Amino acid sequence: MRMKALHMVTFTLTIIGALNWGLVGLLNLDVVALILGAGSGLTKLVYVLVGLSAVYIAATHMKDCKICSAK
Secondary structure, three states: OHHHHHHHHHHHHHHHHHHHHHHHHHHOOOHHHHHHOOOOHHHHHHHHHHHHHHHHHHHHHHHHOOOOOOO
16 A cells, blocks of 8 residues: 555656646746745755656556556
């Protein structure tokens, strides 16, 4: 059960990061910085967690993905 929870948290953080980058690219709007304060420690923590989540998703993708792991 712990691995499922870890997967869901990392997946959610990765989606949040991707949506935030989309808004930065389209509208020059950084929602994370807007909510938590630009340059704040909490904002930096969120960015680090999003980055680590992306690494985790990339490293475990083949095992978790039904399409990629199909033989």
